[in-house]
Amino acid sequence: MLLFRSLTIPLIALSLSSAVLADASHRADSHGPIGVMGEHMHKEGEVMFSYRYMLMEMDGNLDGTSSVSTDEILEDYRVAPENMTMEMHMLGAMYAPSDDLTLMLMVPLINNEMDHTMQMMGGMGGMGMMMPMRSEFTTETDGVGDIKVGGLYRLNQTDDSTLILNMTLSLPTGSIDEKDVTGMSMGNKVQLPYSMQLGSGTYDLKPGLTYTNSQPTYSWGAQTIATIRLDENDNDYSLGDRIMATAWYARPFADTFSWSLRGAYEYWGDVDGEDKKLNPMMKNMVPTADPDLRGGQRVDLAAGVNWIIPGSATNRLALELIKPVYQDLNGPQMETDYSLVLGWQLSL
Template sequence: MKKFIFLGIFVFLSSLIIAQEKEEKQLTNWNGNRPDGHAPISVMGDHYHSKGGIMFSYRYMSMNMKGLLSGSDEVSNTEAHDAGYMVTPLEMPMKMHMLGAMYAPTDRITLVAMAMYTQNDMDLQMRMMGNIVPFSTSSSGFGDLKLGMIYKFLNKNSQSLHGSLNFSLPTGSIEEMDVTPMSSPNEVQLPYPMQLGSGTFDTELGVTYLGQKETISWGNQLKAIVRFGDNSNDYSFGNKYELNNWFAVKTDDWLSFSVRLQGLIVDEIDGTNPNLNPMMVTTADTTNSGGSYINGGLGFNLYAPKGSLKGFRLGFEYATPLYQDVNGIQLEQKETITVGLQYAL
């Protein structure tokens, strides 16, 4: 039901904007060569290129999770222990480096590739015989490789509509291990959030609408990630359904500011990893996965329209949760900071 609500919101907002633009009868194309010609830096697949166009990008994302939620209510680690878990997480900072490339063989098709390197750190505590033992685990390495394409449906009257189709290849490890107080000095397999990849072949479908006026722009993007089959450890991460809406103001030829609202639904993990004990730690219990989220973001884009830096774009966004409703007991999401540099040829 929530998926249809997201789709309805997207169609409604897009219809209003299209109707408004048609009334004004603007004859110019949507223009990507301005600071707000790209979405906030955290939004992927927001634009395409003309025939022969090439773009390289680098993004750095830092996300933090701290404290526990049960549904939308805060709970203590003591309450999580009392629910039957020997180990509960305290905090999980995650850092991700993303390298991307785009090439347009035609005016309608833009090919896309993205690789990422992730570093996960988690602080936890173990309750054993009345004592609290703190410890930490970590994992790092390359994640899943994404390949795909963007198809331009239209670009006229200062509006643009395009679709995207991406395939995620399971190149990231799902066998990450580390030492815990119970396993020392041996390593054990880490729970689901600490793995670097999905282990499955995933498909990402998206549609993006863009609109512009002289000093403002806006966009709506609906996206879904669908998993196929189970991985070699007999589980698959939940499907994701995402709606992004943003609005930007161009204050100069080189600077714009943006505000973004995101709705996100994540399904529960399907299956279970036989190497994990779901009563040992909350993150090894698949009932503690998935949920519904609303996030807000503020950011800016710097763009070089001419000179020696022509084609460079620097983006920044600070995002924070506005609403969270998780399944079971999970870490509470906190702030996410994304910084990116893009260079178009």
């Protein structure tokens, strides 16, 4: 009897583990954190529609890793960027013509808003000296960003892991000719600096690799994606290339919930060339117009949750909060305060 028990208990545990793994596609953590895209594949014939709301708040400026105050920026420039809000509504679709290939389409709708402080010489002060005066202004842009098309190809799969080749092409559908009224434009709309534009203006190749691993009580994954600008845009510049690497750990804590922790590193280069439509004097007036002050690197930590809506294993909601823990910027350049990603996914 004791021998029977000693054999039966491990066999039951093994069966339960196998059942969990076999049903891994219906676990809340079968998809990665919502801030990671292209991290899962679909079975032949499956379709998934998705919506993501992404918010990034930027506040203050860095030069390297050191904070730079508005007063310090205005010693060298006429205008200092103060804060920026970047919002994106990402509409996505995935379709699997086979078990080994999943096709993707992503359409972003973007809204950018940046607040500035401008310093000008004002009235006469004591002893007949000109006194500086400050004012504030805001610029805003919105519209369709760069549409991305591509696919995921399964390079290898075992009982508990998958290795995926990511291959995406970013199309230059986002405007690079956005204009608005600034504090120096005398009521006229003028070409805005790089960070306020809606797209890159170039065809960008985004190759990468993704590895995922699912165990009975947890899952984890890692991904690296590069962004390679293939040419120069119509305004005689190209944004800097980028490289991103991230890894995450996720754990179900109920039948329909899972939580995740994620770390990410990203590096991006300065702008190559100069926007021919920008006033040449602007890069001496505001740091956001200087193509040599656009590069940097950042390390983020993120916490997220996935929820499968009860009654359906194909409907899910997810949330991830992302906080930088290290930033080194070619500055003065605006530093990221935090990011938020909220998403909905429906598989058919």
